[in-house]
Ligand SMILES: Nc1ncnc2c1ncn2[C@@H]1O[C@H](COP(=O)(O)OP(=O)(O)O)[C@@H](O)[C@H]1O
């Protein structure tokens with residue numbers, strides 16, 4: 001069987017604040033298979049962004065292991081992290097984080113340059129599927145929020161990463177635009193066999209993903225979005 005894209009084994013994260021140590025993630029086990037999709041919910045401050053930051057390598061684990069695409073990251077240094085981020089990872093944030101001096105096409109092409117790739121059929125497909133093919137020459141600051149987020153999705157996926165991390169990508173959009181962005185994101189990542197870890201507050205957005213999990217008291221649990229509470233088992237996908 002193919003390696004999972006992400007595996008966390010007994011992963012813990014705490015932050016030191018003066019004399020206090022503040023535990024955010026407590027012995028989390030988590031697996032994301034190739035092409036699988038997981039929604040992560042949880043109260044504000046429950047550690048959702050911290051979990052994503054572990055996977056991007058911007059925060060080190062306090063203990064436990066992180067495996068990415070079959071490799072244990074514990075000995076990774078900057079070159080290994082850069083290679084992973086450039087080749088295999090796409091990220092979308094609530095604030096679209098587009099490069100404002102650039103136009104739409106230049107934004108989307110940005111990760112291609114990092115990988116010495118050229119615009120190809122996949123990028124044509126992306127902009128068609130996202131409905132932004134008419135906007136390629138426009139400056140990103142002139143676009144609506146929904147349009148900007150669709151450009152951000154195209155940029156995150158232009159180099160066909162194995163993994164997409166999305167941190168509340170619909171948080172700055174109105175309800176209708178948010179659901180449209182989710183529908184498109186889900187369609188494209190299914191088409192590209194991209195694994196997705198989506199942080200969201202919206203049960204409707206979470207329902208686009210195959211699996212719904214919740215962070216609660218440092219533990220990762222299965223979410224029952226209908227009951228809005230977590231069951232008591234910790235979650236590992238086999
Ligand atoms: N770099 C940091 N230094 C210290 N504390 C942090 C840092 N990042 C996050 N935290 C703390 O970790 C907890 C979880 O934060 P976060 O992961 O941003 O939550 P969420 O995304 O679920 O709202 C919060 O209490 C936050 O203050």
Ligand SMILES: [Mg+2]
Nearest residue numbers: 048049050167
């Ligand atoms: Mg957050």
